Amino acid sequence: xxxxxxxxxxxxxxxxxxxxxxxxxxxxxxxxxxxxxxxxxxxxxxxxxxxxxxxxxxxxxxxxxxxxxxxxxxxxxxxxxxxxxxxxxxxxxxxxxxxxxxxxxx
Amino acid sequence: xxxxxxxxxxxxxxxxxxxxxxxxxxxxxxxxxxxxxxxxxxxxxxxxxxxxxxxxxxxxxxxxxxxxxxxxxxxxxxxxxxxxxxxxxxxxxxxxxxxxxxxxxxxxxxxxxxxxxxxxxxxxxxxxxxxxxxxxxxxxxxxxxxxxxxxxxxxxxxxxxxxxxxxxxxxxxxxxxxxxxxxxxxxxxxxxxxxxxxxxxxxxxxxxxxxxxxxxxxxxxxxxxxxxxxxxxxxxxxxxxxxxxxxxxxxxxxxxxxxxxxxxxxxxxxxxxxxxxxxxxxxxxxxxxxxxxxxxxxxxxxxxxxxxxxxxxxxxxxxxxxxxxxxxxxxxxxxxxxxxxxxxxxxxxxxxxxxxxxxxxxxxxxxxxxxxxxxxxxxxxxxxxxxxxxxxxxxxxxxxxxxxxxxxxxxxxxxxxxxxxxxxx
Numbered sequence: 001x002x003x004x005x006x007x008x009x010x011x012x013x014x015x016x017x018x019x020x021x022x023x024x025x026x027x028x029x030x031x032x033x034x035x036x037x038x039x040x041x042x043x044x045x046x047x048x049x050x051x052x053x054x055x056x057x058x059x060x061x062x063x064x065x066x067x068x069x070x071x072x073x074x075x076x077x078x079x080x081x082x083x084x085x086x087x088x089x090x091x092x093x094x095x096x097x098x099x100x101x102x103x104x105x106x
Numbered sequence: 107x108x109x110x111x112x113x114x115x116x117x118x119x120x121x122x123x124x125x126x127x128x129x130x131x132x133x134x135x136x137x138x139x140x141x142x143x144x145x146x147x148x149x150x151x152x153x154x155x156x157x158x159x160x161x162x163x164x165x166x167x168x169x170x171x172x173x174x175x176x177x178x179x180x181x182x183x184x185x186x187x188x189x190x191x192x193x194x195x196x197x198x199x200x201x202x203x204x205x206x207x208x209x210x211x212x213x214x215x216x217x218x219x220x221x222x223x224x225x226x227x228x229x230x231x232x233x234x235x236x237x238x239x240x241x242x243x244x245x246x247x248x249x250x251x252x253x254x255x256x257x258x259x260x261x262x263x264x265x266x267x268x269x270x271x272x273x274x275x276x277x278x279x280x281x282x283x284x285x286x287x288x289x290x291x292x293x294x295x296x297x298x299x300x301x302x303x304x305x306x307x308x309x310x311x312x313x314x315x316x317x318x319x320x321x322x323x324x325x326x327x328x329x330x331x332x333x334x335x336x337x338x339x340x341x342x343x344x345x346x347x348x349x350x351x352x353x354x355x356x357x358x359x360x361x362x363x364x365x366x367x368x369x370x371x372x373x374x375x376x377x378x379x380x381x382x383x384x385x386x387x388x389x390x391x392x393x394x395x396x397x398x399x400x401x402x403x404x405x406x407x408x409x410x411x412x413x414x415x416x417x418x419x420x421x422x423x424x425x426x427x428x429x430x431x432x433x434x435x436x437x438x439x440x441x442x443x444x445x446x447x448x449x450x451x452x453x454x455x456x457x458x459x460x461x462x463x464x465x466x467x468x469x470x471x472x473x474x475x476x477x478x479x480x481x482x483x484x485x486x487x488x489x490x491x492x493x494x495x496x497x498x499x500x501x502x503x504x505x506x507x508x509x510x511x512x513x514x515x516x517x518x519x520x521x522x523x524x525x526x527x528x529x530x531x
Contacts, residue, residue: 037323054217054320054328056188066273074513076275077189078215078328078392081405 027097065099136411185277189214194282196426205285227361236383238302257476266518274515291346308383311339313375367475368446416445420497427526443477444499494525
């Protein structure tokens with residue numbers, strides 16, 4: 001069952017960790033380029049200069065990392081499932097990226 | 107094709123093993139007939155299951171915004187804003203069978219189209235293909251072909267998803283993604299006849315929604331397009347322009363909506379702009395892989411049962427569990443429906459299913475596709491009670507104790523999940 005509370009991020013890297021930048025860069029790349037269709041097509045996200053308006057505005061929605069991971073993997077409603085062409089690592093990265101930039105996680 | 111095979115099972119049985127006769131398109135029936143290997147939890151023996159239903163937190167307000175059709179946010183839980191998802195709170199449901207527009211739930215797959223489409227309703231165009239004389243007809247022309255009126259339960263496939271224990275995407279509806287409304291429109295069969303009849307080989311009726319799709323995306327990924335069996339389309343499926351005595355509101359699919367009595371809401375295409383009599387099911391993602399019943403962990407696939415016919419279900423609306431109840435005489439009331447079948451009866455338990463009491467049906471019977479109200483007066487002393495209702499349809503199918511576990515959390519009719527805990531003091 002999905003809740004709107006952020007989940008423990010045992011694999012999350014702290015802001016000071018150089019790995020964080022890699023994860024964010026990968027996440028941004030997934031968001032804008034690697035996802036098919038790209039997330040930016042339907043979603044608004046300031047950090048990515050995305051202005052899609054078909055689905056929720058992510059800066060307003062502030063989804064948890066787990067919620068993003070699940071939605072990107074499974075799809076929901078007309079949001080397509082991306083697990084067929086994104087790797088687990090890529091999905092993890094975009095989930096971290098979205099949750100981090102919308103401040104759902106610190 | 108899978109659905110054809112399941113239709114040929116003349117002795118298909120429902121979840122409780124009872125013969126269901128005519129219905130072959132309930133997803134439970136399809137699942138049983140196809141031997142899909144879904145985990146079906148048997149009815150737990152006597153005694154109350156102490157596991158509490160999954161707790162779902164209401165989402166925080168996402169900013170003040172005017173709601174359509176006179177809806178007051180106090181009567182709803184707003185699961186999402188864009189697309190809009192509003193769930194009717196249990197205590198907002200009345201006892202008058204019909205749910206008025208301002209209380210009816212909202213579930214959109216895509217953003218609502220621009221309101222200009224309901225400025226000149228009669229000018230809205232529907233393109234009809236798969237008939238001898240395919241052409242575009244306007245709502246004005248459809249109104250000249252005839253009118254029928256029907257009361258139906260409108261229910262989201264995901265109603266009850268919030269009770270599933272595994273993580274699911276999608277709105278975590280509890281009981282309120284459902285309502286009973288009255289539609290007026292012209293039967294699809296009348297339109298087909300007026301256009302020279304259905305072409306040979308057609309096996310489905312496919313409706314396409316008139317939303318503007320985002321650019322840069324394959325339309326089949328996002329288009330709201332669903333197919334139903336031709337037989338159902340030609341039976342009592344309507345193209346409706348009126349709901350509850352008023353022109354159909356934009357938020358509920360105006361100016362024209364495909365109404366498929368007894369089927370889940372996803373099939374009832376809003377602002378329908380294309381109607382096709384087709385030999386194959388739509389290959390839109392929302393049909394091909396969406397709205398499919400499949401085991402937890404599996405992806406969607408056209409071979410899996412699809413969310414067509416609804417199954418027997420009921421729940422108690424009052425008391426709703428949100429407020430304390432005064433000890434003494436308490437009126438317990440709720441709703442019950444059988445999908446495509448009438449409700450034969452409803453039972454209520456207040457003691458963890460040890461005993462069941464018959465709950466009288468009250469109010470008008472608005473036909474097999476509408477829901478019935480049930481009500482029972484009981485004297486309750488102070489204490490905590492778990493109230494449950496259990497309905498049986500006219501084919502003898504009884505609402506199950508347990509949900510059918512499936513990946514997307516669809517089709518929850520479990521009476522146990524829908525029970526309410528009430529403090530009487």
